[in-house]
Amino acid sequence: MAASALVRLGAVFLLFAAQVACEYGMVHVVSEIAVPRGKDYCILYNPQWAHLPHDLGKASLLQLGDWSSSLLCSPSDLPAGGFSNQIPLVARGNCTFYEKVRLAQGSGARGLLVVSKEKLVPPGGNKTQYEEIGIPVALLSYKDMLDIFRSFGHKVRVALYAPSEPVLDYNMVIIFIMAVGTVALGGYWAGSRDVKKRYMKHKRDDGPEKQEDEAVDVTPVMICVFVVMCCSMLVLLYYFYDHLVYVIIGIFCLASSTGLYSCLAPCVRRLPCCGCRVPDNSLPYFHKRPQARMLLLALFCVAISVVWGIFRNEDQWAWVLQDALGIAFCLYMLKTIRLPTFKACTLLLLVLFIYDVFFVFITPFLTKSGNSIMVEVATGPSDSATHEKLPMVLKVPRLNSSPLALCDRPFSLLGFGDILVPGLLVAYCHRFDVQVQSSRVYFVASTIAYGIGLLVTFVALALMQRGQPALLYLVPCMLVTSFAIALWRRELGAFWTGSGFAKDLPQSPWAPADSPQPPRDSDGPCPQQPPGEEQAKGPLSTEQPPEPSASEEEGAAGPAQEPRSRAPSAPECVGQDPASPSPTTQPGISA
Structure with a gap:
């Protein structure tokens, strides 16, 4: 009897699934x-x-x-x-x-x-x-x-x-590569940049303009405020979509152009041309005398954002610009926002885990239409008068010819939150890797865990044929993996509290083994020594006055021709008074 009931139930389920799949x-x-x-x-x-x-x-x-x-x-x-x-x-x-x-x-x-x-x-x-x-x-x-x-x-x-729907569209492969690549690159960049700045006493300057952006440490209060803002904005978008969608589009254009500038700036600064600066003036921003190539880069990034804003509804090619701008935005956010401890990572991921599940699976029972608030906002309400779509997603058109691609959902989507939130944990893992010299085992494991969680999300999407909260699968995979690695390496206490991040380590991973000084940026001024280190560095400089320090040789554009004649610049830099002007010339420093 039980077997017969199960068979009938399975037949009814298959019949229902076939009807739903063949409506289009x-x-x-x-x-x-x-x-x-x-x-x-x-x-x-x-x-x-x-x-x-x-x-x-x-x-x-x-x-x-x-x-x-x-x-x-x-x-x-x-x-x-x-x-x-x-x-x-x-x-x-x-x-x-x-x-x-x-x-x-x-x-x-x-x-x-x-x-x-x-x-x-x-x-x-x-x-x-x-x-x-x-x-x-x-x-x-x-x-x-x-x-x-x-x-x-x-x-x-x-x-x-009515052709049959494929189990999984090939565009999922493109989304998987973009998402995992963005998380890996953003986590690696953010972690390396943050750790390098711990060995620097000053931010990098390129003349009068500062080139590095200050990272923002996320606190529990900021996490709570952020989640409340996300919930409020999502509900407001659900009820006032046609009015607020243009606000979101404007914010995306501004933020994505800033992110694209931040990602391309390190490459443009290496170009040998257009290095001249604007003349002295009193205009806003221009009074810092930015380089001509940086102004051209800013105009290029704004132009790309404006082109997308004008042609955003061109389904044939506008999605390429949206994905490029979205990836640049995610990389910029991963570089700027920093989680200081694994405890903060766990709090953020668990709170957003509940947020994602609630707005996808619970809200259909609370709305009159029976639709998920998250899915309605992400895909655009069917009764929207503007027919605009939110740009805060990676989108790739379906590659298989099917009624679903032609009628209902011509694109597959992945929200930026499903990249940024796990990416912050990957960045933390990389920072911790470099500090404890663990050969990036935390970074690699968390990146692999993100890929596995994304694959599980795609499988659930194919089986259920409805929108899925990706954090439902990503958060357990990444938290369990990171926790297991820390427990296996017996570093759970330091990993949880972030105590592995020493403010002043005797050895920098960017400096050679025989360098007694922390590395400095090739374009920035010489770092000043804190009061506790001046006496320790003084005898070393007096014992070897002719030889330049190894940190000064690092980052040089070419070998110094007469190191002994330029040796006085080394102790002059180490013991330099903060009020005294910096030397006009330094050996081997590239522009």
Whole structure:
């Protein structure tokens, strides 16, 4: 009995899944006069009326009868010759779908297309009515009908079919590579930059303008405020989407152009050209006399952002710019925001874990429409008047030809939060790796854990065929992995509290083994020694006055020609008074 019940339950589940997967279909349109390449349009049909073939080659190519001015609700609406061997196109309204399709089938129609100016809904009816009808009936949008007649004329042939949906689209591979690559690169960059700054006493200067950005340490209070702001903004977007979506688009343009500038600036500074500075002036920002190449870079980044903002709805290519700007934005945020302890990482990830699950799985029980607030906002409400989409996602068009790609979700999406939040943990792991000299075992393990969690998310998406909260799978994978590595290496206490980060270590990973001084930036001034280190460094400089320090030789553009003649610059730099001017020339320093 139990086995029989399970079998029946499984059959019902498979039947329900098949109906849901086959609600979307395609109508293939070709012209009767010319023979250009045909085009597919989205249709919404009910498989209980009649099934559609899965292959276009097995579908009959029939003449489309343009009766869009008729409602086909009474026999008087039928043409004199009927619909012999045709697929009539009629308007929606005034009667049920059953009445329309019954009249069409009785007049010899091989199918029925109902044009709708409203949102497409599956045509339904009673169970007894399904048994009477043997031709397919589907809804076509009014916009698609106008495009058909504009592109092919009124003498066209159509074929109705519904290809099977692939289990997983190939665009998931592209999203996986972009997401894992961004997390790995951002975590490595942020960790290396943060650790290097711990050995520097001053930020890097390029003349009068400061080039490095100060990192922001995240506190528990900031985490709570951030989560409250996220919840409030999500709810506001759900109720006032058409008004706030343009605010989000503007913020994205500004933030993404800043992120792109931050990512490209280190490369542009290495260029040998356009290094001249603007003349002295009193204009805002320009009074710092920025370099010409940095101004050109800023104009380029703003131009890219403006181009995307203007052509953001061009589905053919605008998604490439959006993904590039989004990756730059994520890298910039990973470089700027810093979690100081694993305790802070755990708090942030667990709070956002609850936030993600609540707004995806719990809110459908709280909304009148029964839809998830998170999915509605991410994909754009179906009743939105602007039809705008939020840009805070990585998006890649579906590569498989399917009704789902043509009708409902032409893009696969991954939110920036699913990259930034795990990326902050990866950055912390890399910083801890460098400090305890663990050969980046925490960084590699956390990056692999992120990739595994993302793969589990894709599998859940394919099995459930609905939007998934990625943090539901990413957070356990990454937290458990990081915790296990720290426990295995017996460093859990230091890893939890961040006590492995010493403020002043005797040895820098960027300096050679025989260097007694911390490294300094090649473009910045000489670091000043704290009071506790002046006496320790003094005897060393007096014992070896002729030889320049190793830290001064590091980062040099070329070897010094006369090191002994320039040796006095070394003790002069180490013991330099803060009020005294810095030397005008330094050996081997690259511009």
